Amino acid sequence: MTVTLNPSSMPWTRANEAVSRRFITCDDPDRRDLLCGGGALAMSLLLAGLLGGSRPARAQALAGPVPELDEVTVRIVTDSYQFAVAPKTRKAESLLIEHFGWGVSPDRPPGPTMVSEFGLSMHATSRRGEETRRTLVDFGFTPQALNNNLALLEMQPSDLDALVLSHGHYDHFGGLAGFLAANKGKLKSKLPLYVGGEDCFCAREWTAPPVKGDFGVIDRKGLEEARLTVTSTERPSLIAGHGFTSGQIGQRSFEKILSPSAMRIGVRDGVGCDPRSFAKADPQQGPVPDQFQHEIATAFNVKGRGLVILTSCSHRGVVNAIRQAQAVSGVSKVHAVIGGFHLAPYQPEYLRETLAALKEMGPDHIVPLHCSGEAFYEMAKAEMPTKLVRAYTGTRLTFSAAAA
Structure with missing residues (x-):
């Protein structure tokens, strides 16, 4: 028997650290007895040590109605x-929209201003x-943008x-390590980081245009050193007693998954x-196309x-994400949908089908960001002008309860 956890040469992202090229296989005489003779227990102990000594904690599952908020x-911290x-x-019915502007003041020369990048981070x-x-929710592409913007927005880490990572793409977790380093000792003890599944932690390669290459991997030991409580929310779960995650998002609509990245198990x-978390996974195979089983949305009522x-x-799929949130919460009315809709790669007919589904669900406000694409924005502007909201880095959106 041959057991290989990472068997081929591939790029990995670890900041300021030289990465060893030695693989753990049964052909390694120093490890042959441990892996091939020691059985499942030895493998479990080895993996536990490699993964920081613990598996994610289980999130508090939804039970009963989701909280109603005032x-x-x-x-939008980074977009x-x-x-x-x-x-x-400006005001759009019950929604207050405030834009940040820039680093200009009447009593000093121009100073630091907001940084935008191809990434997303939101603060609720x-x-x-x-x-x-x-x-x-999410941490953008770089810590430089995230930390700069949080400071300008006067948000105290x-x-x-709670922290939430929607999925394991670098443009959503790239700022995390630098954020944790900049705020060492400042965060609440055992602050939860919610993730949607083990595949969030797989190393990834970007395989789509315009450039292929290393797409990073999360440093799990860094999370442990930051004293975060990594919390698994494969199923719908409460977030800080107010919000909730969708849990893993099912495929309930016409939407098709495009896979711009591949992951290594x-x-x-x-x-x-951990390869034990993947049914019939063969760690010796090359990169496998992402299916984003671990992707989650975050919602508030x-x-x-x-x-x-x-x-x-x-x-x-944005439609699938909305339907998932409706189904797990028991709340059918959608007040607002905010975030990346991942429509930039699709053809116009697909955009029209998405727009028709959104119209049918009837949200009061649609706020496309990040990877939604200008083509979809222009289409929505023409067909849903009163519902479409333009937001970008620094924008604050305030949703208030209906008057009693």
């Missing part, structure tokens, strides 16, 4: 686009009575009650994904208004 404010000279404030502040909870130098859904990237 207010939810979503701040692919910004427009510094947009009107600062939810209020129920006297309770306030703060959740950071020490106030965070296995562990090397303490990073990667605003009293008298309905769901505010943060889709993040929608690799498994």
Whole structure:
């Protein structure tokens, strides 16, 4: 028998660290007895050590109605686009829209301003009575953008009650390690980081145009050193007692998965994904196309208004993400959909089908970001002008409960 956790030469991303090229196989005489003679227990102990000594904690599952909130404010911390000279404030029915502007002041020369990049990070502040909870969803492409923008927006990492990673793509987790390093000792003890499954931690390669290459891997030991509680939410789960995750998103609609990346199953130098979590997985095979089984959306239920859904990237379909949130919460009314809709790669007919499905579901507000694509935005602007909201890096969206 040959057991290989990571058997081929491939690029890996570990900041400021030389990565060993030694693989763990039964052909290695130093490990042959451990892996090939020691059986499942030895393998389990080895993998536990490589993965930081623990598997993710189980999230608090949804039980009963989802919480009704008095207010939810979503701040776009990092997005692919910004427009510094947009009107600062406007109202769209029950929604208050505030744009950040830029680093210009009447009493000093121009200073630091917001950084945009191809990535996404959103900060949600939810209020129920006297309770306030703060959740950071995704971390953008670089810590430079994330940390800069959080500081300019005067958001204190020490106030965070939860972190959520929607899926294992670098443009959503790239800023995480640098964020944790910059805030060492400042975050709440055992701050939960919610992920949708073990495949979130697989190493990835970008396989789509315009350039193929290494697409990074999460440093699990770094999460442990930051004293985060990595929390698995394959099933719908509460987030900080106010919001909830969709759980893994089912395929309920016409939507098709395009796979711009491939993942490697296995562990090397303490990073990667546990092959025991994949049915019939062969760690000796090459990269396998992403199916994004672990992708999750994050949602909040605003009293008298309905769901505010943060889709993040929608690799498994924005319509599927919405339907999943409706199904697991028992709330059919959708107040707002915010995030990447992952429509940029698709043809016009597919966009029209998506738009028709959104019209049928009837959200009050649609806020496309990041990977949604300009073609979809222009189509939605023509057909749903009163529902479409333009937001970008620094925009704050405040959703308030309906008057009693």
